[in-house]
Amino acid sequence: MTLARRHRKFVWLAGIAALIAALVALAWFWRGQAHPPSDADDPQQVALGRQVYADYCASCHGVHLEGQPDWRRRKPDGHLPAPPHDYHGHTWRHPDVDLFGMVKEGMAAYAAPGYQTDMKGYAGVLTDAQIWAVIAFIKSSWPPEFRTYQSKITKGAQPRGE
Numbered sequence: 108m109t110l111a112r113r114h115r116k117f118v119w120l121a122g123i124a125a126l127i128a129a130l131v132a133l134a135w136f137w138r139g140q141a142h143p144p145s146d147a148d149d150p151q152q153v154a155l156g157r158q159v160y161a162d163y164c165a166s167c168h169g170v171h172l173e174g175q176p177d178w179r180r181r182k183p184d185g186h187l188p189a190p191p192h193d194y195h196g197h198t199w200r201h202p203d204v205d206l207f208g209m210v211k212e213g214m215a216a217y218a219a220p221g222y223q224t225d226m227k228g229y230a231g232v233l234t235d236a237q238i239w240a241v242i243a244f245i246k247s248s249w250p251p252e253f254r255t256y257q258s259k260i261t262k263g264a265q266p267r268g269e
Contacts, residue, residue, distance in 0.1 A: 144203045144261070145243035147254060156244025159237045163229065168192055172248055185223045192245045199253045202264030203242060210238045 146152050161170070167189035168174055174191030181187055190196040198206065209217050213228030229238065246254055 144207075145239045145246060147243050147246035147249075149243060152240045152243040153247045155237065156240035156242065156247075159233065159241050160244050163233065164192075164241060167225070172196075172245060186225050189225070192248075194249050194253045198245060199249055199257045200260070202257070202261040204261070204264050206242050206245075207235075207238055210241065211235070 145156075160168075169189075169191065172191055172193040174196055175188035178188040178190045178196070190198070192198045201209075205217065209226070210233070211228055211230045214224040214226035215222060216228070218224065233241075246257065249257070
């Protein structure tokens with residue numbers, strides 16, 4: 108095989124590889140997931156999530172993910188207290204796409220019209236990567252059976268609006 112022919116073959120194969128990479132990136136974009144989902148088994152993502160949680164979430168949801176006392180009873184202002192994010196709460200019953208949206212957009216975007224909430228959105232405050240990391244940190248605290256359940260509903264969930 109001549110050098111020119113090998114070069115053409117290499118260029119052709121490199122072009123195919125670039126096309127495949129672009130299609131994979133486009134598929135992530137179309138699914139609404141510019142960042143990979145949270146990974147509770149990724150020590151770096153969990154460490155980042157632990158720090159972001161401590162800085163932005165722990166004041167309401169508790170240092171140990173325990174939530175506020177009587178989190179199921181409305182406060183005098185009609186708002187519900189912040190729920191726990193450990194397995195005692197209901198966070199593990201939501202798919203990743205919804206957890207991400209609740210943090211980014213706030214609870215009002217996911218509740219019935221007129222719902223009163225203290226949970227504001229963190230768009231413009233936290234990056235998408237930081238939000239995914241917080242979710243990874245929270246999930247890392249759950250027992251295996253809760254993580255398995257949540258993983259199954261995450262795989263079956265569709266991004267909002269689809």
